[in-house]
Amino acid sequence: MARKPVMELFANHVKGMSLDSVRKSFPSACPEANPLDLYRAHLSNVLAEISGVAPSALYPVIMRPQGLDKGDFNIAVPALRLKGPKPDVLAAEWSAKFPVDDALFAAPIVNGSFLSFFVKPEPLSTTLATAGVVNRQLGRNDFNGLKDPEDPSQGRKRVIVEFSSPNVAKPFHAGHIRSTIIGSFTANVYEANGWDVLRINYLGDWGKQYGLLAVAYERNGSEEELKKNPIDHLFKLYVQINKDMKEENEAIKAKKEAGEDVSQLEANSLDEQARQYFRNMTNRDERTLAQWQRFRDLSIERYQKTYSRLGVHFDEYSGESQVSEESMAKMAETLKAKGVTREDNGAVLVDFTQLLPGKEGKQLGITLVRKKDGTALYLTRDICELLGRYEKYKYDHMIYVVGAAQNLHLSQLFKLVELLGHEEAAKKCQHVNFGLVRGMSTRKGTAKFLDDIFADCADYMHEKMKQNEAKYALIENPEATADILGISGVMVQDMSGKRINDYDFNMDAMTSLEGDTGPYLQYAHARLCSIKRRAALSDEDLDGADLTLLTETHATNVVRMLAQWPDVLKNALRTLEPTTILTYMFKTAHVVSSSYDQLQVVGSERELMRARMALYDAARIVLSNGMRILGLTPLERSVSGNTLEANEARTDNVAGYGAGDAYEWGVSGNPIVRVRRSRRCLPLGTDAGTVGWMPELARGGGAENSVCYGRAPRRSSVEFAGHSNYR
Structure with missing residues (x-):
């Protein structure tokens, strides 16, 4: 037997309603994807006849309560901001006038200025369970993602979600888990709501540290170990060369303090070798870039194994390396031409306290965009990347899933993009932040990857x-x-x-x-x-x-x-x-x-x-x-x-x-x-006669003659509880 369309089933209970009429009367409703919106629409119309309040004003204040014991919908009358009688008086009047033979709802329960509504079971089972619950895509709402719900041919809105962003050639550290989990969830939620989602992994894949890694590999690398476990091998090399470099720098410092000539030592030091290697990379030297590309590819290949275990995938692996030195130099000139930056002892900075009056400027403070030696900092690179994405993808929204420690940096980034005249690109950006994970370790207590x-x-x-x-x-x-x-x-x-x-x-x-x-x-x-x-x-x-x-x-x-x-x-x-x-x-x-x-x-x-x-x-x-x-x-x-x-x-x-x-x-x-635990029992305080199918809890019955169902945790309320005699 084929399932009937939701509206056909709904029409068996309520006459005069159609999907078109619901959508036109209540623009935020999506009855095709959410049958409960039909119930909201019906309730709005019934209450409008009783109260004289427009249905369009009632619909937004029909809320879903936290627990089943509190109803399926409720209305806080004060939220309507009506003139005249007090909200609790209106609530009592509306409850008294509510039609006793309503097709979908039992008479509302009054609690001060609040009205609680319980749906009747028979239409709920036929309309919701039959039409929607068995739908394997139940919950997915493709209408939310349309650029124009009235004209689907306009296509879907696009959202970019940037998340995870580990550093290349380093193991996927436990600290990356929050960005990865929350970012993937964010992308999935947008996708389930009908948006066109682009998942980007913006890798930390550029900088002097890669010159240092390359030097380490040239000194002590093993092709066999690299093929066997690239991330582990490269990380061990990186840790060792940092240790060696620290010892070398301390030795050079000691000789210098002793008055010895250390110019030759400094010229041949690991630090200088790393700088020179990275300098060759920025000058597009083929040999050094090929080695860097290999490390990058091997790292991504290994990361993908971890991502697959987490059910995570990406549409694009981008990174710091994708922003050229030329584009950053050009951006520095643009910032200067717009009067956004100023020089200070050779460094270039942005002083928001001077650019923006009041509290906002003080909160954003002062930040560097280029060091004295001409090195561009992350902010310049991030501006280039943001504007590049907007030009390439014309996103409707872009989300950075990054820890709360980056709150200031991203606020400065969005404001700078706005000050450069790209208000549209800036206002479509959002920072989804998160807190820290403390003490992430194995059972043995050791910090691990x-x-x-x-x-x-x-x-x-x-x-x-x-x-x-x-x-x-x-x-x-x-x-x-x-x-x-x-x-x-x-x-x-x-x-x-x-x-x-x-x-x-x-x-x-x-x-x-x-x-x-x-x-x-x-x-x-x-x-x-x-x-x-x-x-x-x-x-x-x-x-x-x-x-x-x-x-x-x-x-x-x-x-x-x-x-x-x-x-x-x-x-x-x-x-x-x-x-x-x-x-x-x-x-x-x-x-x-x-x-x-x-x-x-x-x-x-x-x-x-x-x-x-x-x-x-x-x-x-x-x-x-x-x-x-x-x-x-x-x-x-x-x-x-x-x-x-x-x-x-x-x-x-x-x-x-x-x-x-x-x-x-x-x-x-x-x-x-069933679990007999008095601390988990939650009296409903409502007679079963009020709602024919609602469980009754004998008042004052205590733990001996009441039973709570389910394994609700101590921290959350039980969904329903009742006396052993269910109607």
């Missing part, structure tokens, strides 16, 4: 997997699975908080089998894959499922969570915070996991089995899509030898499997079952 950390995490997860021999035997490539689990742990820890926050690298926490970790998220996805395998239903079976059979509270709550996904993805484009999506992923996993012993698949009546499996498959698709946007590789099988914690107990039947084969153990080591 990123590949070493990944290997350590993978080894740890592999040992855990081996503890369950039966399940371990089912994994086709256990080493690769362990690698993915370890990397998932690293990435999820990095994305768990706001990106601007510093955090302490904690390998024990990130590889933990408890709480909201990467291994747990992988388990949640693998668990859904397991259910689908055992149900043995085809996509055609699921496509024809009758989702109106999903009347249970748990089923409705799962649909409510999945229906939020397009909103979450759109919000992630606004915040550019990985935690926006990650938090939603964990909440969804908890709500889904709580349903397993209530919504049995195998063993259920055939049509009910198809409907429930369709719902679980929809959850699997949403988790998979979200994980890929975060940069995680979803696993279909994962195992662990852990036993249950003392405060969790097996149930006799989970998702339709008997007690003897209740769980396919995931890497979390914990089947997701």
